[in-house]
Amino acid sequence: MGKTTRDVCVIGVGMTEFRHRADSIVKIGVDAIQDALNxxxxxxxxxxxxxxxxxxxxxxxxxxxxxxxxxxxxxxxxLTGVPITNWENMCTSGxxxxxxxxxxxxxxxxxxxxxxxxxxxxxxxxxxxxxxKLTTTKGRGGGGGAPIAPMMFGLQARAHTQRFGTKREHLAxxxxxxxxxxxxxxxxxxxxxxxxxxxxxxxxxxxxxxxxMCCPTxxxxxxxxxxxxxxxxxxxxxxxxxxxxxxKTSRGTPQLESGWDPNIRAxxxxxxxxxxxxxxxxxxxxxxxxxIAELMHYESMGFCELGKGGKxxxxxxxxxxxxxxxxxxxxxxxxxxxxxxxxxxQIYELVHQLRGDAHNxxxxxxxxxxxxxxxxxxxxxMAYCVNIFERGW
Amino acid sequence: xxxxxxxxxxxxxxxxxGSYMELSAEALQKAIADVxxxxxxxxxxxxxxxxxxxxxxxxxxGQMVLASLDMLGPGVxxxxxxxxxxxxxxxxxxxxxxxxxxxxxLVGGGGNFGAxxxxxxxxxxxxxxxxxxxxxxxxxxxxxxxxxxxxMKEYGITREQLAKVTVKNRKNGTLNPQAMFKQEMTLDxxxxxxxxxxxxxxxxxxxxxxxxxxLILCDSKHAEYYQDRPVKIAAxxxxxxxxxxxxxxxxxxxxxxxxxxxxxxxxPFFRARETIDVAQIHDxxxxxxxxxxxxxxxxxxxxxxxxIDEGLTELGGDLxxxxxxxAMSNGYVLGASDLAQVIECVYQLRGQAGDRxxxxxxxxxxxxxxxxxxxxxxxxxxxGFGPGGGYAVTVLQKQE
Numbered sequence: 074m075g076k077t078t079r080d081v082c083v084i085g086v087g088m089t090e091f092r093h094r095a096d097s098i099v100k101i102g103v104d105a106i107q108d109a110l111n112x113x114x115x116x117x118x119x120x121x122x123x124x125x126x127x128x129x130x131x132x133x134x135x136x137x138x139x140x141x142x143x144x145x146x147x148x149x150x151x152l153t154g155v156p157i158t159n160w161e162n163m164c165t166s167g168x169x170x171x172x173x174x175x176x177x178x179x180x181x182x183x184x185x186x187x188x189x190x191x192x193x194x195x196x197x198x199x200x201x202x203x204x205x206k207l208t209t210t211k212g213r214g215g216g217g218g219a220p221i222a223p224m225m226f227g228l229q230a231r232a233h234t235q236r237f238g239t240k241r242e243h244l245a246x247x248x249x250x251x252x253x254x255x256x257x258x259x260x261x262x263x264x265x266x267x268x269x270x271x272x273x274x275x276x277x278x279x280x281x282x283x284x285x286m287c288c289p290t291x292x293x294x295x296x297x298x299x300x301x302x303x304x305x306x307x308x309x310x311x312x313x314x315x316x317x318x319x320x321k322t323s324r325g326t327p328q329l330e331s332g333w334d335p336n337i338r339a340x341x342x343x344x345x346x347x348x349x350x351x352x353x354x355x356x357x358x359x360x361x362x363x364x365i366a367e368l369m370h371y372e373s374m375g376f377c378e379l380g381k382g383g384k385x386x387x388x389x390x391x392x393x394x395x396x397x398x399x400x401x402x403x404x405x406x407x408x409x410x411x412x413x414x415x416x417x418x419q420i421y422e423l424v425h426q427l428r429g430d431a432h433n434x435x436x437x438x439x440x441x442x443x444x445x446x447x448x449x450x451x452x453x454x455m456a457y458c459v460n461i462f463e464r465g466w
Numbered sequence: 467x468x469x470x471x472x473x474x475x476x477x478x479x480x481x482x483x484g485s486y487m488e489l490s491a492e493a494l495q496k497a498i499a500d501v502x503x504x505x506x507x508x509x510x511x512x513x514x515x516x517x518x519x520x521x522x523x524x525x526x527x528g529q530m531v532l533a534s535l536d537m538l539g540p541g542v543x544x545x546x547x548x549x550x551x552x553x554x555x556x557x558x559x560x561x562x563x564x565x566x567x568x569x570x571x572l573v574g575g576g577g578n579f580g581a582x583x584x585x586x587x588x589x590x591x592x593x594x595x596x597x598x599x600x601x602x603x604x605x606x607x608x609x610x611x612x613x614x615x616x617x618m619k620e621y622g623i624t625r626e627q628l629a630k631v632t633v634k635n636r637k638n639g640t641l642n643p644q645a646m647f648k649q650e651m652t653l654d655x656x657x658x659x660x661x662x663x664x665x666x667x668x669x670x671x672x673x674x675x676x677x678x679x680x681l682i683l684c685d686s687k688h689a690e691y692y693q694d695r696p697v698k699i700a701a702x703x704x705x706x707x708x709x710x711x712x713x714x715x716x717x718x719x720x721x722x723x724x725x726x727x728x729x730x731x732x733x734p735f736f737r738a739r740e741t742i743d744v745a746q747i748h749d750x751x752x753x754x755x756x757x758x759x760x761x762x763x764x765x766x767x768x769x770x771x772x773x774i775d776e777g778l779t780e781l782g783g784d785l786x787x788x789x790x791x792x793a794m795s796n797g798y799v800l801g802a803s804d805l806a807q808v809i810e811c812v813y814q815l816r817g818q819a820g821d822r823x824x825x826x827x828x829x830x831x832x833x834x835x836x837x838x839x840x841x842x843x844x845x846x847x848x849x850g851f852g853p854g855g856g857y858a859v860t861v862l863q864k865q866e
Binding site (some may be wrong): 163181325448 | 514544562595703704706720837856
């Protein structure tokens with residue numbers, strides 16, 4: 074753990090809208106790349122020297138398949154013959170591909186590297202078929218009982234309630250806040266507003282989590298273009314500097330603790346590398362796959378004391394107009410969660426917030442931003458990422 | 467950028483038994499044991515891990531392996547890149563240490579390819595995953611046979627020269643206690659074995675197996691503290707195929723580009739043929755090794771056959787290639803075979819290669835390539851190695 078040999082900036086971001094559709098996974102990837110190229114007109118596709126692709130269920134060598142189609146679909150001469158790598162880490166696949174691109178530039182191997190994250194999923198809960206491939210299911214989960222992910226987080230919510238007295242209303246506030254932010258986000262899957270009653274009286278997925286407290290599966294792509302800091306200004310007037318990229322796995326801690334342990338370790342290390350603290354973060358994206366996860370991330374990221382996540386949202390800190398705006402694009406609950414693309418979409422939102430041109434612009438314009446992305450379930454390892462960004466101009 | 471060294475290596479036996487979990491865990495434990503003593507290095511010192519695997523095994527494969535050893539805690543990146551998954555994990559780890567972010571990084575890789583019914587490697591259901599399937603027209607042998615026919619016609623390469631690759635590699639395999647096939651083969655046996663796709667006979671194609679491999683990397687400055695004989699990664703480059711390259715040329719172009727970039731990274735005036743002491747070249751099909759000689763600059767275009775006729779690449783020759791027996795003796799497993807090549811080079815550079823030791827080896831090279839749906843498969847219609855795929859060249863140096 075330490076400082077890198079040279080600084081790296083994000084110069085361009087792009088994403089497709091998140092919604093279920095019939096487009097092929099390759100087309101969605103190319104669309105995201107096109108959007109990122111539109112973001113920086115000074116950069117040609119052929120300026121990019123390496124590509125890192127993130128996807129959970131995209132199949133073998135997805136990055137190669139996407140780049141092979143750039144020539145037909147983007148119109149410039151396309152981009153072939155560059156190093157292409159594919160990264161899988163469940164819901165953090167995109168963030169891990171992004172981190173790989175960051176390492177590449179930080180080590181001085183290449184100067185301009187592109188991350189593209191993409192996922193295509195059906196409707197319903199996540200599941201694995203008999204051969205271990207990723208699918209979605211409308212019915213019950215693999216074991217014939219409740220769907221796996223809501224069950225893991227539902228049990229966590231029960232434990233949190235038991236220990237700290239967190240109310241169902243606190244969980245509902247997360248969903249209501251999420252929709253308030255999503256209202257102006259053209260890329261979000263769900264934009265209609267919800268009231269507390271709507272959320273609390275919705276269909277129960279796994280007690281105490283109702284339907285609206287769980288993020289929907291989705292289809293979409295995102296793309297981030299990274300560049301060495303010393304030449305970033307040539308392409309982008311407002312490059313966003315990457316301060317820290319940290320990845321951890323959990324250590325088999327019990328139910329409730331497993332929601333904190335790896336996230337606390339990751340955020341602490343990220344704060345240490347970046348030389349900032351939770352109080353310095355002006356805007357954040359946390360992985361709100363379920364409402365309880367978001368409450369516990371407030372605690373893990375150090376925005377509030379342990380067990381006070383419910384109080385934190387009750388007081389309105391992360392809400393619109395609050396002093397610690399969180400998930401300003403609607404988060405996973407409203408925006409949708411196509412695993413490989415989620416990391417890039419979080420970065421997309423933060424970069425626009427730092428530049429000052431986001432749809433839900435936080436005022437005053439933020440200077441330091443935090444991204445948190447986690448993958449896998451509760452207490453069984455997986456991946457937990459915390460990245461910190463700041464203005465690079 | 468910092469220099470990076472390999473301080474520990476380990477691999478499982480490659481065979482048709484076992485699962486990737488057990489085999490990768492075994493390799494990982496061997497790599498940890500390979501680093502100097504208990505009090506100098508502990509598993510807690512590992513700051514982050516990179517795991518190379520392809521889509522036949524589930525998500526979060528690296529985490530599963532670490533969990534089985536009770537080593538969770540540090541982050542794990544899972545990398546997929548088809549045939550070069552393992553080396554891509556190594557590349558990621560190398561960049562990580564080189565950038566100064568982490569100091570001690572674990573690289574693992576593994577796969578299950580032998581447990582299924584025996585058959586040819588194919589891609590299942592619109593590119594969702596790899597599958598071994600009995601088929602009349604196995605896609606990879608068909609493609610490489612087409613390449614071999616063209617290569618033979620263009621440069622006058624003979625069937626005997628193709629067979630000699632297998633004979634040489636199987637002979638080297640007899641000296642490797644971890645190889646799957648430890649029997650020598652004669653030229654006649656190779657030539658007269660069952661024809662898969664003309665001109666490639668059964669023994670000119672490698673079998674698919676299960677296996678695991680692991681390495682531990684450290685920044686070069688501190689490497690000697692952990693390992694008496696550290697090996698430096700002088701260069702590690704990955705590239706992919708370009709669109710619009712003529713058919714035969716496309717078999718060389720991407721490898722040559724990767725090699726040239728790697729050589730340049732070592733030294734602008736690097737002379738591969740004179741400097742490299744031992745090399746591991748992709749030999750999933752015997753024709754790829756011959757083309758590899760030429761693409762890597764070990765001889766002129768079309769002289770691959772001559773090189774093997776002269777015995778230059780045999781053990782005891784000037785430039786021994788595939789000293790561990792290559793894929794012909796070890797079989798091929800996506801995720802681990804490419805790391806096993808690096809491990810063999812490490813053994814050679816440390817002087818630990820036993821009976822197959824190349825005397826006084828100082829520089830080593832590995833080459834691997836492969837592709838999924840596009841890339842080589844672009845060649846199914848006769849269009850050559852299309853865009854995509856993965857090609858990697860690694861240059862290793864004995865650290866003095």
